[in-house]
Amino acid sequence: MTTPRKPxxxxxxxxxxxxxxxxxxxxxxxxxxxxxxxxxxxxxxxxRSLALAHAPRxxxxxxxxxxxxxxxxxxxxxxxxxxxKRGGVVVRVxxxxxxxxxxxxxxFALLVRSPEPVALARxxxxxxxxxEPFSTQGGxxxxxxxxxxxxxxxxxxxxxxxxxxx
Amino acid sequence: MNVRTAMLAGVRARPGENxxxxxxxxxVRAQAKDREALGQLLGRxxxxxYRSVLLPRLGSEAAAKDALAETYAKVVERIDRFTWxxxxxxxxxxxxxxxxxxxxxxxxxxxxxxxxxxxxxxLDAKSEQADSALDQALSEQQDRARAxxxxxxxxxxxxxxxxxxxxxxxxxxxxxxEVAAMFEVTPATFDVLLHRAIAALKKSLGDAKEPEEP
Numbered sequence: 001m002t003t004p005r006k007p008x009x010x011x012x013x014x015x016x017x018x019x020x021x022x023x024x025x026x027x028x029x030x031x032x033x034x035x036x037x038x039x040x041x042x043x044x045x046x047x048r049s050l051a052l053a054h055a056p057r058x059x060x061x062x063x064x065x066x067x068x069x070x071x072x073x074x075x076x077x078x079x080x081x082x083x084x085k086r087g088g089v090v091v092r093v094x095x096x097x098x099x100x101x102x103x104x105x106x107x108f109a110l111l112v113r114s115p116e117p118v119a120l121a122r123x124x125x126x127x128x129x130x131x132e133p134f135s136t137q138g139g140x141x142x143x144x145x146x147x148x149x150x151x152x153x154x155x156x157x158x159x160x161x162x163x164x165x166x
Numbered sequence: 167m168n169v170r171t172a173m174l175a176g177v178r179a180r181p182g183e184n185x186x187x188x189x190x191x192x193x194v195r196a197q198a199k200d201r202e203a204l205g206q207l208l209g210r211x212x213x214x215x216y217r218s219v220l221l222p223r224l225g226s227e228a229a230a231k232d233a234l235a236e237t238y239a240k241v242v243e244r245i246d247r248f249t250w251x252x253x254x255x256x257x258x259x260x261x262x263x264x265x266x267x268x269x270x271x272x273x274x275x276x277x278x279x280x281x282x283x284x285x286x287x288x289l290d291a292k293s294e295q296a297d298s299a300l301d302q303a304l305s306e307q308q309d310r311a312r313a314x315x316x317x318x319x320x321x322x323x324x325x326x327x328x329x330x331x332x333x334x335x336x337x338x339x340x341x342x343x344e345v346a347a348m349f350e351v352t353p354a355t356f357d358v359l360l361h362r363a364i365a366a367l368k369k370s371l372g373d374a375k376e377p378e379e380p
Contacts, residue, residue, distance in 0.1 A: 023358060023362075024354075024358065028357060031357045043364045043365070046225075046278065047332070047364055048226065048336075050279055052227070053313040053317050056218065056221040056310070057217070057227070059217065059230075064234075067212075067231065067235050067238065068205060068209060068238065071239055072204060072205050072238075
């Protein structure tokens, strides 16, 4: 890769300004934070966000697997787990029966449940979009644009709600 | 890279019918609470989602991992609401992830390259694309091209000397001493230059939040 040509220094509005002591300290803090990501520093974090937007890094396979496994793991058994260990056959049977009953109930609920209703934007007047009096001439296109934008926004929101992505 | 360039680069614009049908079957199984099928879907698209959607917008690996985990949790919770539209699973997953990113950006106090409004504009543009059969590889290329273009536009708005300092030291990650030598200044003077460059860029971004190209 060829190195871009250095711009002439006289073009730089700040080039001839000597840095203040405060500026030197801030520059040193930025340098340290860029070299050590563990140091909290707003400008260094901003700089790293630029680098990641420009050339994003891959997610390590192991890390992705761990995130995926956590997401897909069944809900923890919580209180039932220690009790099962302490108890004997009787407790295991009791919990087994309870689990069976819960499973059957859940299966029944799955069979009979209807899809969750999704709250959608309802048809409504455009009156709330206009607070100023209409002029007798002109402005029609702007008003139509405003209505179209609002309707497009409603449509988009409805679409996101139906998809379950909001 | 725009759509046309990506297509010319040999990226197919539409997944094969067989591939789509296999994916549809995985979705059906996932909706029937088959965790393995859901794992296959997420395993296929998750890395690209992290790399091209979440990481560039959130600007930190920790934040992007959190967002990916949250996106997966929402997928598990809402997969039954997904309606197959013959464009595959990725557009839905991407939209879900962008909503998670918006929430994170709204909660963030520090300035980043993207803010929540920028990502909302991406969503607005994407909702029109959702009906078109863009495959994941193409969508990923567009996302990455969009991110690079955003960085380039931001740098164009500041003094070229500052832009070059950021380009060499931050984007290309060249050693400090090497970049200082290229500028013919001492490393300590270069530190000041870089500090001023980043301050100028943040000011420029803060002064004029430009609309993102769809």
